[in-house]
Amino acid sequence: MTTITSHEMNFLIFRYLHESGFTHSAFVLGYEAGLYKSNIDGNSVPTGALISFVQKGLQYLEMEANLNDDGTEVDGDFSLLQPVD
Amino acid sequence: MTTITSHEMNFLIFRYLHESGFTHSAFVLGYEAGLYKSNIDGNSVPTGALISFVQKGLQYLEMEANLNDDGTEVDGDFSLLQPVD
Amino acid sequence: MTTITSHEMNFLIFRYLHESGFTHSAFVLGYEAGLYKSNIDGNSVPTGALISFVQKGLQYLEMEANLNDDGTEVDGDFSLLQPVD
Amino acid sequence: MTTITSHEMNFLIFRYLHESGFTHSAFVLGYEAGLYKSNIDGNSVPTGALISFVQKGLQYLEMEANLNDDGTEVDGDFSLLQPVD
Structure with missing residues (x-):
């Protein structure tokens, strides 16, 4: 069964925040959840x-x-x- | 069909951020998405x-x-x- | 002697953050320090x-x-x- | 004459925010101003x-x-x- 990791979950939220125009929240989550040093390819996550x-x-x-x-x-x-x- | 509003979506994320210990992100989203003046009963959202x-x-x-x-x-x-x- | 209040201090910092392009920090401080409901006239604070x-x-x-x-x-x-x- | 650099200024503000209990603002400024990779010795800045x-x-x-x-x-x-x- 497909399960989602915490890291993937955080990344999905990060993308959602950006798409919704919540730039401040996205910025903070990016650092707080360590996403900026992530190796997930952002382009692979669909809008x-x-x-x-x-x-x-x-x-x-x-x-x-x-x-x-x-x-x-x-x-x-x-x-x-x-x-x- | 049950659909989710933007406001409910933001609230679910807000709860997730809190539960995950991302207190800074939660604080910022709370204001950026206007959740602090929301009338959603936080207790009705399950962990x-x-x-x-x-x-x-x-x-x-x-x-x-x-x-x-x-x-x-x-x-x-x-x-x-x-x-x- | 002129003394500075906490509120004035926070406002000076808020202005500095904005002028320095630290928009995320300014946004967060605005709420955390309660500046958005402040009655200080922003225009009276010089750049x-x-x-x-x-x-x-x-x-x-x-x-x-x-x-x-x-x-x-x-x-x-x-x-x-x-x-x- | 002693002049203050932007980096020192940001660091002074960062310390002030922490001392004032503005933990969210301090967290965000730390990243936005690149202070976490700074080589200023925090202990050398007096309260x-x-x-x-x-x-x-x-x-x-x-x-x-x-x-x-x-x-x-x-x-x-x-x-x-x-x-x-």
Whole structure:
């Protein structure tokens, strides 16, 4: 299974902050998380990557919440800001 | 479909930065993204939420990459740092 | 005697950081020192104010270090990075 | 005459920020001004150095403002936040 390392996670956030115009936060995170000495090729991270992943994750969780154990759909409540199992 | 707002996204990142001990980055993002005047209840965001969502998203994308159109599994290449469709 | 308040000191530094192109530091100090809700009129602080004050202070200290108690000049050693009385 | 370099100035500010509890600003300035790779011995800068220098500079400027050209004292107006000659 694909898992994400802390370093990759930090890099995704760094890119997100830059793309969102949060230049001060990006600058600080770059140093605090040691990204400037990283060997990740920034160009290999597509624009909007973090949002894409989170959005996909939400769809997946929502889908799971809407399925019974027997695979039938239910009218589940899914909320972003509730604890994830 | 559940979608995530920019504000929720920023808040998830803010929580992640705090949980990861990136206190300087969290402080700066809090002001730069206007989170301190936010009305999101911080306690409603579970620990590790951002990582959970991203991890789920990656599993989902990996699963998709490993399925043919006819639903049969293939030996797909899935890499985190490649462009997402 | 004119004394400087903490708030004025922070403001002088804030201006110096901006004038020196340290935009990230200035942004963070602005919030950390509560300067954005300050009522100091930024325009009343002349460009280069902090450097001027420090430079004057150094001259004064150097002059003092080069005077004997009887007012005669001596060949004093004065160094910026030594303790100030 | 003793003059202060930009690097020394930045270092004095860095120390002031730390001493004042502005840890976020100090962290950011440390990187933005390249102080972490500096060879200034931090221990050689006395506590409260920046404030001392500024305070001395102010006294000096005030004294100058209160002296006529012939050396007699006048009742001068001196204000911190006015342009310095």
